[in-house]
Amino acid sequence: MEENSQNELLAVRRQKLEALRAAGIDPFGQAYETTGAPGQIRAAFAEGQKVRTAGRITAHRNMGKSHFIDLSDSSGRMQVYLNAKEVGAETMAVFDHLDIGDFIGVEGETFVTKTGEPSIKATSFTVLSKSLRPLPDKWHGVQDTEIKYRQRYLDLISNPESMEVFQKRIAIVREIRRFLEDRGFIEVETPMMQAVPGGAAAAPFKTHHNALGVDLYLRIAPELYLKRLLVGGFSKIFELNRNFRNEGISRRHNPEFTMLEAYWACADFEKMAELVEEMVCHVAQTVCGTLQIEHKDAEGNVLRTINLTRPWRRTDYADLIKGIVPDWYERTPEQRRAWCIENHIDVTHCQEDFEVTQHVFEKLVEEKTMNPLFVTRCPKELVPLAKQNAANQSVVDVYELVINGQEISPGYSELNDPDIQRERLEHQSGGETQKLDEDFLTTLEYGMPPAGGIGIGIDRLVMMLTGVESIRDVILFPHMRPRAGT
RNA sequence: GGGUUGGUAGCUCAAUGGUAGAGCAGCGCCCUUUUAAGGCGUUGGUUGAGGGUUCGAGUCCCUCCCAACCCA
Numbered sequence: 001m002e003e004n005s006q007n008e009l010l011a012v013r014r015q016k017l018e019a020l021r022a023a024g025i026d027p028f029g030q031a032y033e034t035t036g037a038p039g040q041i042r043a044a045f046a047e048g049q050k051v052r053t054a055g056r057i058t059a060h061r062n063m064g065k066s067h068f069i070d071l072s073d074s075s076g077r078m079q080v081y082l083n084a085k086e087v088g089a090e091t092m093a094v095f096d097h098l099d100i101g102d103f104i105g106v107e108g109e110t111f112v113t114k115t116g117e118p119s120i121k122a123t124s125f126t127v128l129s130k131s132l133r134p135l136p137d138k139w140h141g142v143q144d145t146e147i148k149y150r151q152r153y154l155d156l157i158s159n160p161e162s163m164e165v166f167q168k169r170i171a172i173v174r175e176i177r178r179f180l181e182d183r184g185f186i187e188v189e190t191p192m193m194q195a196v197p198g199g200a201a202a203a204p205f206k207t208h209h210n211a212l213g214v215d216l217y218l219r220i221a222p223e224l225y226l227k228r229l230l231v232g233g234f235s236k237i238f239e240l241n242r243n244f245r246n247e248g249i250s251r252r253h254n255p256e257f258t259m260l261e262a263y264w265a266c267a268d269f270e271k272m273a274e275l276v277e278e279m280v281c282h283v284a285q286t287v288c289g290t291l292q293i294e295h296k297d298a299e300g301n302v303l304r305t306i307n308l309t310r311p312w313r314r315t316d317y318a319d320l321i322k323g324i325v326p327d328w329y330e331r332t333p334e335q336r337r338a339w340c341i342e343n344h345i346d347v348t349h350c351q352e353d354f355e356v357t358q359h360v361f362e363k364l365v366e367e368k369t370m371n372p373l374f375v376t377r378c379p380k381e382l383v384p385l386a387k388q389n390a391a392n393q394s395v396v397d398v399y400e401l402v403i404n405g406q407e408i409s410p411g412y413s414e415l416n417d418p419d420i421q422r423e424r425l426e427h428q429s430g431g432e433t434q435k436l437d438e439d440f441l442t443t444l445e446y447g448m449p450p451a452g453g454i455g456i457g458i459d460r461l462v463m464m465l466t467g468v469e470s471i472r473d474v475i476l477f478p479h480m481r482p483r484a485g486t
Numbered sequence: 487g488g489g490u491u492g493g494u495a496g497c498u499c500a501a502u503g504g505u506a507g508a509g510c511a512g513c514g515c516c517c518u519u520u521u522a523a524g525g526c527g528u529u530g531g532u533u534g535a536g537g538g539u540u541c542g543a544g545u546c547c548c549u550c551c552c553a554a555c556c557c558a
Binding site: 008013064068081114138139248348483 | 519
């Protein structure tokens with residue numbers, strides 16, 4: 001396939017490459033000083049300015065003796081006008097060897113065309129990089145999901161809406177950092193390779209350190225190390241980085257994903273809920289400019305609007321369950337299972353009674369909750385690292401924040417009693433349990449201040465704020481099965 | 487892991503079991519303010535891979551690969 005059809009398109013570009021070289025022009029040029037990126041010049045446009053800019057040629061409109069080209073990069077697009085009479089025949093001969101996809105630098109003066117388009121009238125241009133392969137369709141861009149994910153650069157070049165989502169993601173992460181730092185939290189870095197993969201219940205990736213001769217695991221959560229820092233005297237810390245879980249890939253799961261965890265000494269889960277509420281609203285207001293987040297389908301119809309207006313609803317876990325089945329907690333475990341079967345909720349995979357209840361919660365509360373909801377005081381079995389409630393030892397002082405039908409953020413009053421922590425970790429039950437990190441338990445014995453802690457799944461937060469349905473659309477390079485030859 | 491849908495030109499998409507097409511891109515020509523520029527002409531295919539059924543397969547059957555969606 002590469003031999004025939006593709007090669008004809010490639011051959012033409014290779015010929016132009018050689019033609020440039022024959023004309024004494026380096027097709028892969030040097031540094032080029034600019035007065036601004038294409039999108040910046042367009043955004044701050046003023047007529048009659050001498051400017052220099054650089055970018056990729058993404059469109060070419062040939063009028064005979066004059067040409068219009070679009071130069072683009074992540075900043076946006078700027079039109080360049082090239083007139084044979086003004087730049088001369090020699091320069092136009094060089095221009096004939098350029099293609100859509102090439103990078104050039106342009107020098108000229110700004111003006112507005114008679115159709116009102118801000119433009120640069122080029123006096124000269126410089127070849128910065130020859131593109132040897134054709135770009136995707138200029139109008140439809142890349143539609144093939146496989147190409148979008150495997151060759152993200154093509155998606156970014158040709159699909160402005162994809163570029164916009166990633167720009168928003170970058171802004172969201174930046175605003176979260178700014179928000180936390182403004183409130184006195186400092187960002188720390190803890191190990192991504194851990195001897196005991198703790199802090200969550202998940203299958204880890206295993207690796208090996210040759211010099212030490214030990215197996216290590218990519219972290220599934222930073223929690224236990226951040227708590228070691230609370231013991232060490234830090235009182236307001238956060239880490240915003242990657243976690244790794246060796247589990248299935250789906251619309252909502254990528255093997256590596258970005259997590260924010262923050263800890264605040266002498267705070268509790270209620271104070272953390274306040275913090276998260278403020279933070280998400282700050283980010284939405286700053287990045288999206290609104291607290292009403294519209295999710296649209298491919299045709300642009302609004303599917304739903306998520307209303308982030310404060311205050312956010314807070315309801316106890318048990319009350320939410322009772323809202324579905326009022327006498328749920330008066331029933332026996334067998335009766336609860338029977339109710340699930342009657343109501344077509346598959347709980348065959350649930351080993352323990354609390355898992356049955358949790359499954360009902362996930363299907364009938366979580367998945368149906370679009371606007372923010374803090375689910376408070378969850379069953380203690382679900383959260384072995386949180387403090388038990390003083391009045392009701394069967395629940396823990398936590399919230400689970402649900403937005404957009406997904407768990408976006410948990411927040412705890414952190415368990416700081418080393419003996420209870422040991423017991424809770426040793427007596428976990430159900431399908432998923434956490435590893436026992438002896439070194440962490442020893443650390444707790446030195447004394448950890450009471451603290452509030454939160455986690456926020458950044459990918460899911462970005463999905464919620466940008467209205468995309470798949471985690472792959474908010475991760476630049478989502479994991480795919482490797483393909484031979486690529 | 488199970489189910490559904492899909493894979494055709496560089497890209498976006500067509501094609502009752504009966505000669506594989508269009509638009510864009512490319513190439514050639516015309517055009518000095520266009521913007522999915524326009525007009526005329528033109529190149530380009532092992533239809534994801536491999537088997538099978540048939541006079542004849544992009545299309546039907548089987549196996550495999552890749553992807554998306556749903557379920558677990």
